[in-house]
Amino acid sequence: MDDHRWRNPAPTNRRIRRPAEEPGDRLMPREKGHWSSQHLSEFLAGVTAFQDEHSAFQAAVRWAGEALGAEIGMIVDRGHVIASAGLAEEDARGAAIIDAHRGGRSVVTLPDIGVCGLIYAGLEEGLDTHLVLARSGPVGFGRDEAALLGNMARSLCLVVKMLRTLEAERAASALLLERQQLFERLSKIQRSISHRAPLQEVLDAITEGTRALIRGDTVGLRFIDPNDRGFLYLASSHGVDEPMLEQIRRGPIREGAGGRAVTEGRLVIIENYTTATNTVGQLAEQGLQSAMAAPVYQEGEIVGSLVTASYEVGRTYSESEKEVLLAMAAYASIAVNDAKTVAAMKEARQAKEMFLAMVSHELKTPLTVMMGALHTVERRGDAIDKKLRDELLHSALKRGHDLQRLIEMLLKGARAELAEAGRNVRLSDLIGSALKGFDAVRPITIETHSDLSIFVDDAAVAQILGVFLDNAIAHSPEGTPITVTSWIEENRVSISVRNEGRFAPGTDLEELFKPFHRGSDATSSGVGLGLYIARQLAEALEGRVDVESEEDVSFVLSFPVVAPAASEAIEENDQVALYT
Structure with missing residues (x-):
């Protein structure tokens, strides 16, 4: 059926026609016999050719009007026109037909047409939906025509129910497809x-x-x-x-x-x-x-x-x-939370690996001094001056004690415990103690601008200075001097270790403090944890570690000045550091 069937024509007194008919053709043979079944068959073929309810309604109005020779056809649902043929939009004749239909009248007078007979049939019992036709002339619709329209209405009702069922199935299928797509997408994300x-x-x-x-x-x-x-x-x-x-x-x-x-x-x-x-x-x-x-x-x-x-x-x-x-x-x-959990697990794993690497690395520094001193004593024997031998053995013993304490601290595995033990110590003694053993490897100059007693974890400070000295020896020309300088400014103690040399242009100084970082000019073995550990220890002292590189390279440790503990006696001539 052509598309122009579904357009509402301008007002006319001509009957609804099939597109192929000429004005002189008879729209409906009046002879009894096969006309009723023939038109019902054509009606069913027409309305079932469509896949949606609205188009089926439009086809039903057109086919019913053609079959019964009516000028106007409508489907009225609870007083509203939902499909029509022979009526223009906002056509007053439609309202007149609805009023007559509500009043149960079989005749109505319409503009441009005159007196018309009315016939209507309900689509389903109990529903206020009717197929309504209006045909010009004083003669109304006959019994056979009423029966045909009733059969058309009931057939249309069955077709509409079928279409609604199909639509529901299509909607369910579409929803199922949508859910399947959602499941596939979510499964991909979950994987x-x-x-x-x-x-x-x-x-x-x-x-x-x-x-x-x-x-x-x-x-x-x-x-x-x-x-x-x-x-x-x-x-x-x-x-x-x-x-x-x-x-x-x-x-x-x-x-x-x-x-x-x-x-x-x-x-x-x-x-x-x-x-x-x-x-x-x-x-x-x-x-x-x-x-x-x-x-x-x-x-x-x-x-x-x-x-x-x-x-x-x-x-x-x-x-x-x-x-x-x-x-x-x-x-x-879920993704954000899982990523955080994974990051925490990764950090914990890295911390464990770092701890084991730290143990390996930090055992090396005191062992180097100990083995160097003992090897000298073994190799030179009685040829060594007694005083020098005693100093070497004392240095080895002290480093052994440092090693013992280091192992105990590392095995605790808690960063906050690294600097928990403090004692009163003079700054010059602290630096001198930290340098023992290193001064036999490289000439070291000490510049102390303030000498006072402070309360600090001297072993942690000694470890940090040991890292600085190891680094200075590894990254400076052999035989060149190393300078250790200390000073106090704004209630902070600062100790720097300076060596000759410079970093390569473009060097990211922060990278030096990352674990496992080693400079390309290093002359000693190691795994690149020293400066990382030094910074961790400094933070445990509530201090910090910085690096400066101008004419030479300097690593600087600074931490707050804390007054000596009152439980330990301070000599009268000691300068006392006050924390204000």
Whole structure:
């Protein structure tokens, strides 16, 4: 059947015709016999040719009007016309027919047509839906015509029920397909999480999947900026062009649907983006029409939001789309929490490995001094001056005690315990004790600008200075001097170890303090943990370690001055450091 069948023509007094008929043709043979079954067959063929309810109604009105020679045909549902033929839009004749139908009249007078007979048949008992026809002339519809229209109405009812069933099945099939797609997307994301894929890869899969399932124009995943919690930054997106991406990469936390989801802690929908307040200005100017956002959580705290947005005018979001966004936001929460757990496990594993490496490395420094002193005594024997021999043996014994204490501290495995033991000590004695054994390897000059008694973990300070000296010896020309300088300024003790040489241009000085870092000019063996450990020990002393490189290289330890403990006597001529 041609498309023009479904257009309502201008008012006319001509009967409803098939497209192929000429004005002189008879629309309906009046002879009894096969006409009723023939027209019913044609009616059924016409209405069943369509896959939707509205088109079936339109076809039914047209076929019924043609079969019974009517000028006007309508389907009236509870007083409203839902399909018609022979009527123009807002045609007053339709209202007149509805009034006559409600009044149960079989005759009505219509403009441009005159007196018309009316006939109507209910589609189903108990429902206020009728197939209504109006035919000009004083002679009404006959019994056979009424029976035919009744059969048409009942047949149309069966067809509509079938179409509704098919539509429900199509909707169910579409929902099933949608659920299957959601399951596939979520399974892919779940596999990424369980396989410990990089967090960025998982977040990108979430935004890509969200855009595919909700069919939005753009999708973005934003997180609170840890350096400024008043802002959100874009961690992942799909469908955002590069110029716009640069403009919206970072924005105020209360801006847009995503910002509201973070601050309000709920699903937020903006269906008229151009007139809403607190939107992302650049997107509003670009013509964005709607947006929907759901919060993302980490350990129960909102840390970001997942947003989908559309440029389609009048775009609304269904319940299933809301569920999809909430599900995707939940997976983003799982990914963020899992990444934090993985990072914590990795850090714990690295800490364990670092601890074992630290034990290996830190055993080496005192052992080197001990073995050097004992080897000298063994090799030279009685040829060594007694005083020198006693000094070497004393140095080896002291380093043995240091080694014992170091092992005990490392085995505790807690950074906070590294500097818990302190005692009163004179600064010059502390530095002199730390240098023993090293001065036999390289000439060392000591410059002490202040000499006073302080309360400090002298073993921790000695270990730090030992790392500095090891580093100076390893990274300076053989035989060149090393200078150790100490001073007090603003209630802080500072001790520097300076050696000849310079770092290569472009050297990142912070890299020196990372574990396992070794300079390319090192002349001694080691695993690159010394400076890392030195900084950890300094932090345990509430101090810090810095490096300076101008004409020479200097490593500087500084820590707060603490007054000597009152439990230990201080000689009268000692200078006492006061912590103010």
